[in-house]
Amino acid sequence: MHEIVLQTNSLTKQYGKFTALDNANMTVYHQDIYGLIGKNGAGKTTLMKVVTGLTEQTGGTFKLFGKSGSAAAKEKSRIGCLIENPAFFGNMTAYQNLKYYCLQKGITDLSQIDEALKLVNLTDAKNKKFRKFSLGMKQRLGIAFAILDNPDLIILDEPINGLDPIGISELRDTFRKLSQERGITLIISSHILSELYAVANRFLFIDGGKVLKEITKEELDKECSRCIVVTTDDTKKAAAALESKLNITDYKVISETEIRIYDENAKTETLNKTLFQNEINVTGIHESGVSLEEYFKQFVREA
Amino acid sequence: MLNLIKADLYRITKTKGFYLYWAIVLVTYIVNIAYKSYGGISLGAPLEYDESLQIDIGAVAMNFTFYFLNIFPVFSIICGEYSEHTIKNSISSTISKKNFFISKYIFTMGYTLFSYVFANYAYYFANRLINGEDYSSTFGEFSGAFFRQFPLMAAIVSLFIGLAFLLRKGAAFNSVTIITPIVYTSAALALYGISSTKKIAEKLLTYETSTMLSRLALDYSSNYTVKCFIISALIIILSLFIGYFSFTKRELE
Numbered sequence: 001m002h003e004i005v006l007q008t009n010s011l012t013k014q015y016g017k018f019t020a021l022d023n024a025n026m027t028v029y030h031q032d033i034y035g036l037i038g039k040n041g042a043g044k045t046t047l048m049k050v051v052t053g054l055t056e057q058t059g060g061t062f063k064l065f066g067k068s069g070s071a072a073a074k075e076k077s078r079i080g081c082l083i084e085n086p087a088f089f090g091n092m093t094a095y096q097n098l099k100y101y102c103l104q105k106g107i108t109d110l111s112q113i114d115e116a117l118k119l120v121n122l123t124d125a126k127n128k129k130f131r132k133f134s135l136g137m138k139q140r141l142g143i144a145f146a147i148l149d150n151p152d153l154i155i156l157d158e159p160i161n162g163l164d165p166i167g168i169s170e171l172r173d174t175f176r177k178l179s180q181e182r183g184i185t186l187i188i189s190s191h192i193l194s195e196l197y198a199v200a201n202r203f204l205f206i207d208g209g210k211v212l213k214e215i216t217k218e219e220l221d222k223e224c225s226r227c228i229v230v231t232t233d234d235t236k237k238a239a240a241a242l243e244s245k246l247n248i249t250d251y252k253v254i255s256e257t258e259i260r261i262y263d264e265n266a267k268t269e270t271l272n273k274t275l276f277q278n279e280i281n282v283t284g285i286h287e288s289g290v291s292l293e294e295y296f297k298q299f300v301r302e303a
Numbered sequence: 304m305l306n307l308i309k310a311d312l313y314r315i316t317k318t319k320g321f322y323l324y325w326a327i328v329l330v331t332y333i334v335n336i337a338y339k340s341y342g343g344i345s346l347g348a349p350l351e352y353d354e355s356l357q358i359d360i361g362a363v364a365m366n367f368t369f370y371f372l373n374i375f376p377v378f379s380i381i382c383g384e385y386s387e388h389t390i391k392n393s394i395s396s397t398i399s400k401k402n403f404f405i406s407k408y409i410f411t412m413g414y415t416l417f418s419y420v421f422a423n424y425a426y427y428f429a430n431r432l433i434n435g436e437d438y439s440s441t442f443g444e445f446s447g448a449f450f451r452q453f454p455l456m457a458a459i460v461s462l463f464i465g466l467a468f469l470l471r472k473g474a475a476f477n478s479v480t481i482i483t484p485i486v487y488t489s490a491a492l493a494l495y496g497i498s499s500t501k502k503i504a505e506k507l508l509t510y511e512t513s514t515m516l517s518r519l520a521l522d523y524s525s526n527y528t529v530k531c532f533i534i535s536a537l538i539i540i541l542s543l544f545i546g547y548f549s550f551t552k553r554e555l556e
Contacts, residue, residue, distance in 0.1 A: 079396045081392070091318070100310050
C-alpha cells in the first residue's frame with residue numbers, strides 16, 4: 001500500500017451562507033499525479049487553499065503526510081505550490097525572485113534555481129524582470145517556484161493556463177518526470193479534462209463544492225469505454241444470468257435498473273435473447289461509449 | 304523565521320523605496336549641515352528653543368521627517384507583498400501565518416528603526432566633523448535627546464505595520480498614514496477655535512506627533528516624557544493586536 005500524502009475528511013469551507021466546499025473527502029497517495037476536475041467555481045481552488053493554509057476550513061479535517069492541525073502546518077516546507085495566478089515581484093528578475101524564495105525556505109544550494117529554470121525552459125529569461133514576462137512565462141516561473149528544492153508534494157492550480165501547445169506538452173513530460181524519477185506527488189487542477197487525462201493517474205470530480213467521484217485512470221477508462229447498457233427491473237437476476245448463461249464477468253451494476261457490460265465479445269442480440277429466455281424483463285438495451293467530457297457532464301447533471 | 308528575515312533583507316535592496324529613503328535622508332542632512340540649520344518639518348507649534356541649542360539637537364527635535372520616511376520601508380516590506388500577491392507563495396509552502404506575521408513585524412521594526420538610528424548618528428558625526436564642536440553637542444546630550452524619542456518612533460513604526468496588515472492595499476496605506484497627522488492637527492485647531500472645546504484642543508495639540516517628538520528631544524519634563532512613553536506602549540500593543548488578527552483571521556487573496 002502506498003503512503004498517504006494527503007487525506008481530507010468532510011472538509012468544508014463556507015463563506016457566509018455560500019458553501020464553497022461541502023464535506024469533501026479525498027485521498028492522495030505517494031507518487032500520484034492527482035487530477036482535480038471541475039468547472040470554474042467548482043471548489044478546486046478552495047480545496048487547495050484550505051490544504052495549503054491560505055484559508056481555514058469551517059468544518060472537517062485533513063491530514064498532510066499523516067499529520068493534522070498545527071503539526072501539518074510544519075510540513076509546509078515539503079510542499080511546492082502554485083495557487084491561482086503566479087505571483088512574483090515585478091521589479092525583480094526571475095532569478096532574483098527564486099533566490100528570494102530560496103532564502104525563505106533555507107535552500108543554500110542556489111544551483112537549484114538554474115536547475116528549476118532549465119526544467120521550465122526559462123534559462124534565457126533568468127535575468128529578465130518578472131513584469132516583462134508573458135503569461136506563459138509567468139506560468140512557467142510559477143512552476144519553477146513550485147519545484148524548487150524537490151518538494152514531496154506539488155500542488156498546481158490550473159498550471160497550463162496561458163501555455164502554448166508545445167509548452168503544454170513539455171509540461172506534461174515534466175510532470176511525469178517529477179513523479180517517476182523524483183518520486184514527487186502532484187495534485188493538479190484543471191477544467192480541461194483532456195489535459196489532465198493525459199497526465200494524471202487518479203482523478204477527483206468536483207462540482208458545486210461537492211466531490212462527485214474519486215476514480216483511478218483505469219476505472220475512468222473502463223467507465224468511458226465501449227459498453228452495452230442494459231436497462232431492466234431486476235439487475236440481480238440479470239447479473240446472475242450473465243455469469244451463468246454467458247460466462248460474462250466483466251460488467252458493472254450501475255444502479256437498480258442499469259447494468260453495463262464491458263466484455264468485448266458480448267453482443268446486443270445474444271444478450272437480449274438470453275435475458276428474455278431467462279424471463280428477465282429488459283426495457284432497454286443499447287451500445288454506449290462516452291467521451292471524458294460527456295462522462296463529466298453526466299456526473300454534473302446527476303449531482 | 305530567520306530565513307524569512309534573511310530573504311527580506313535581500314529583497315529590500317531591490318526596492319525603489321530603499322534608494323528613495325536614503326536619497327532623501329542624504330539630501331536633507333547635507334542641506335542641514337551646509338546651512339547649519341535644524342531642517343525638518345513640523346505640524347505643531349514652532350520649535351521653542353534658546354540660542355544655546357546646538358543644531359544637531361535641533362535636528363533631532365525636528366525628526367518628524369522620519370514619520371514620513373518610515374512609510375517607505377513598511378510599504379516596501381509589507382504592502383509590496385500584498386500588491387504583488389506574493390504572500391500566498393510564502394504561506395502556502397514555507398511558513399505559517401503566525402510566524403509570517405512575527406517575522407515581518409520583527410524585520411520591519413528592526414530594519415526601520417536601525418535605519419532611523421543609523422541616519423541620525425551618521426548625521427551627528429558628519430555634522431561634528433564638518434561644522435566642528437561649536438555647532439555640535441556632546442555624544443551623551445545627543446543620545447539623550449535621540450533616545451527619549453525612540454519609543455515614540457518605535458510606536459509609529461509599529462502602528463504602520465499594523466495598518467499595513469489591516470489595509471493591505473498600498474494606496475489605502477499611504478493615504479491613511481500620510482493624511483492622519485494632518486487631519487489630526489486640523490481637527491485639533493478647529494476645536495481650538497471653539498471656546499467650549501479649547502482645553503480639549505490644547506491637550507490634543509500637546510500630544511500631536513511632531514510636537515511630542517520635539518518636546519521629547521528638548522527634555523520638557525519627566526512627567527510629559529512618561530506620558531509619551533505610556534502612549535507609545537499602548538500604540539505598540541494596539542497595533543500588534545490589530546495587525547496580527549487582521550492578518551491571521553482573514554483569507555489571503
